[in-house]
Structure formats: structure tokens, C-alpha cells
Amino acid sequence: MLEWLAEVADPEIPVLSIADLGIIRDVSIGEAVTVSLAPTYSGCPATEFIEQSVVDALHEHGIEDVAIKRVLAPPWTTDWISDEGRDKLRKYGIAPPERGVSKRELLQGERQVACPRCDSLNTIVVSEFGSTACKAAYRCGDCLEPFEYFKCI
């Protein structure tokens, strides 16, 4: 069942599956199949879409009775994104978030973000907010390509 769920893509970053994203917290089988999912951001517009996609994916495999449970604790952070997910992000052209969210200084101090194309650290923030709530816009000072950075939250 986890394999089926691993095929459900994140609607905003389709290169990532919800398994890569680290939001599947539990699958339990009782009278119904209950999938526990952790929402990424409180206001993430994709939350309901993802929940429906999970229900649809299990329906396709013949499981009729599916319940979704939202789990808030422990809260999702970008640390939950798997290594495989990080590689996929990089190949897709999005710089993956740094690890170690629990370290507060990361959120307040200076960050060094490597360009996903040429690995240069000579990058600048163009905008703290990108095409979706979870990404910031950057530009590489060496290869000059613009790229997106998955924010470390």
C-alpha cells in the first residue's frame, strides 16, 4: 500500500511524491484503511488536494473504505523530505532545503544556498517568495541561471 501511495505526486512540485515529501505518517488497517498525513503549512492550498489524491489512489487499487487523518505532531518540517526527494528536487532545478530546522539560528542568520545547476555558492536572493508559499526565488552569480529554493522551515 505504501508503494501505491508513493506514486501520489505533490500537486505543486510534481517531481516529488508524497512519500518523498515525508508527509505520510502512518497507514493502519482496520475496518477502513486510515492514512495519517501531516499538513506541510497551515495555509497550504494543496492539503485537501493531496488528501483526495490519496483516497483516489487507494480506490483505484480496489480499497473502498479510506479514511484520512491529519496529524500535527510532530509537525512537518523540511527535514522530513527524504534524501531521494532532495536529489529529485536538485535535478528538477530546485535547491533543496538545508537540514537542521530545529537550529534556530538557521532561520534568522545568513544562509548559503547552492545553485542546483552548477553547485556554486555565489547565489543571491531575488525574492523571499516564489511561485508557491514554500519556495523562494534565487539567482546564481556564476552560471547566471535563476532557480528556486525550497525554504527551510
Next chain:
Amino acid sequence: MNKKQALLAYVSRLGDNPLILGQRMVELVAAYPELEEELANANFALDFIGQARMFYSYAGELEGKGRSEDDFAFLRDEKEFKNFLLIEQPNGHFGDSITKLVLFESFYLLLLEALTHCSDQRVAEIASRAEKEIRYHLRHNSQWFVRLGDGTEESHERAQASLDNLWQYTGEMFAVDDIDQVFADSFGGPDLDTIHDQWIANVTKIVNEATLTMPDDGHMASGGKAGRHSEHLGHMITEMQYLQRTHPGVTW
């Protein structure tokens, strides 16, 4: 007021500030002069509304009368909203909006941090989710506040005027009422005196960095926490609730 009533009132009130603030920010969508701030504002508003939804859903469960998050947002009258007066103030100019956010979020972040340690598990969980978002907001908004205060002569003066004007609405955030007291005693809720001291220290730091002057306390307006609002809230919720009031039960 017993424990159960206090918890329900406290949780519902926790939803009111982010909902009303989120709605205020929605008024600015498509009105920002540049794209980055446009996106920042819309994304922040989404976070606030998302937080309100989590608190309202929980409030509905606690109440046990089948009210949904939407019922809390769209079918309550002005006096049932217990948000701070600060939150409902009109957006004003960009400096007003940023100052309002810095004053509120400096408080809200400390409150959420304290709530992550309270004994009500659900509140603690929602707070730990929301805290991470507000930390990011505050960093962004503080940078703007400093840029405005420490900017041109004009921006400096206007930022100081925003701060002086909004200051009168900050006292209410720390005024302890019965609901706060029961929640503190029975659920290990936040001590608003301690939060006030930390807030003053944090805000003073940001204000100094912005080369602005901390306002004198003077008269502090209050009433929002008890449902007595300024004239601004009614207009706002009339617009917010229009669709549900005109077409009850309508869905997408």
C-alpha cells in the same frame, strides 16, 4: 467559568486573531506595488487563515454541537469575535500594515511558543505548527520595519507615526481576563506578564534598529478580547460573510 467552557472560549479566540488578520491582508491582494511583497502578503494571509481553520475545527469539536470551521468564520456576529482591536484596524499605508504585523507577530510568536508547552495536546500541536510559520513572517516583516524606519526622512517619519498610532492597541494583548486565567491555571497556559516583558525587550530591539523611538504607554484601548470592537470590524465581516449570509450553505 469552568475548565471546559474556558478551553472552548480560549481556543475559539485563538482562531479569531489569525482569521481577522488574514482577512485584512486579503484586502491587499493584487494591490501591492511590487511582486515580492504581493506574494509575501498573500502567503502570510494563507498561513493565518490556515491557523484559524485548525483552531476553529478544534473549537467545533470541543463544543460538540456540530459547528464546523466555516460556521465559526461565517455565521457568527461581530460581538462573538474576540480578536484584538489592533488586528481589525484598517490596513492604512504599507508602513501601517508592516508595523501592525511586527507588533502583533512579536506577541503571537511568544504566545505560540508558550502554548507548545501547555497541557492541552491539540492546542500544543497547532501552536508548534504555527510557530514555525510566524517566525518566518516576523523575520521578513522586521526587515521591512527596519528598512522603513532607517530609510529616508519621509519613511522614518511615517513609520514613527504608524508606531505611535498603533501603540494604543497593544496593551490589550497582555490584559488577563477570566478565560486567560482559567486556561493558565488548568492547562498550563501562558503567563502574559512574562510574555509582556519578553515582548517589550524584543520590540525595543527592533525599534532601536529601525532608529525609531519607543512610544510612551499612555491610554491603552481595550475591548476586542471581550467582543467590544471598533467601528472597523463590522464593515469587514459584512464583506467576509456576504456570500454565506446571502446564500446560506452554498458550497464550491
